[in-house]
Amino acid sequence: MERKYLYLDYLTCIGCETCETVCDFIHGGNPHIRIYVTENKQYLPINCKHCDDAPCLRVCPTNAIYRDEDGAVRIAENRCIGCLACLQVCPYGVPFYSLKVKAITKCDMCAERREEGLEPACAEMCPAEAIQYGPLEMVLELVNERRAKNIPEHRREITKEELRKSVSSGYVLL
Ligand code: SF4
Ligand code: SF4
Numbered sequence: 606m607e608r609k610y611l612y613l614d615y616l617t618c619i620g621c622e623t624c625e626t627v628c629d630f631i632h633g634g635n636p637h638i639r640i641y642v643t644e645n646k647q648y649l650p651i652n653c654k655h656c657d658d659a660p661c662l663r664v665c666p667t668n669a670i671y672r673d674e675d676g677a678v679r680i681a682e683n684r685c686i687g688c689l690a691c692l693q694v695c696p697y698g699v700p701f702y703s704l705k706v707k708a709i710t711k712c713d714m715c716a717e718r719r720e721e722g723l724e725p726a727c728a729e730m731c732p733a734e735a736i737q738y739g740p741l742e743m744v745l746e747l748v749n750e751r752r753a754k755n756i757p758e759h760r761r762e763i764t765k766e767e768l769r770k771s772v773s774s775g776y777v778l779l
Contacts, residue, residue, distance in 0.1 A: 613735065614735045615648065617733050638652035653678060656678065659678050664694050675714065685709050745765055
């Protein structure tokens, strides 16, 4: 199966909170993506980066955190003992302890939807196309389009190899 990536463009995000709302609905009131706003009104949708060398996965003492075949970093809730080690090492403050499931929980890149051949809900529903999901070639095109348009000093196109080095596993952001 061809590997796919999440692409997230902060400058295109209009702060409508559609991604957060749909994620909240899917996850019963526990959205796994949240919109933050900086002082200069820049909207920042923050969710799991599915890091290549994921610190959360490395420190989990029970191997409750694993990577699935699409590259998404997932939690096996039945193996989580609630030690909160992952929560302490995540540089983005992503994992949170759910009292409802009594385990750590976080974005799973919409695992159930992916199993049905659908894309993550945030990518499907974002009206500004600030979040997109697709193969590396598609993401490369989006990144280079975006760089040429908004960052004049970066008019040189980046190569697939450079992109591979710069992105965390399964996740791209500008
Ligand atoms: S939870 Fe944090 S450390 Fe783990 S993969 Fe996601 S962003 Fe990376
Ligand atoms: S990919 Fe799915 S689970 Fe992850 S933040 Fe987006 S909507 Fe939520």
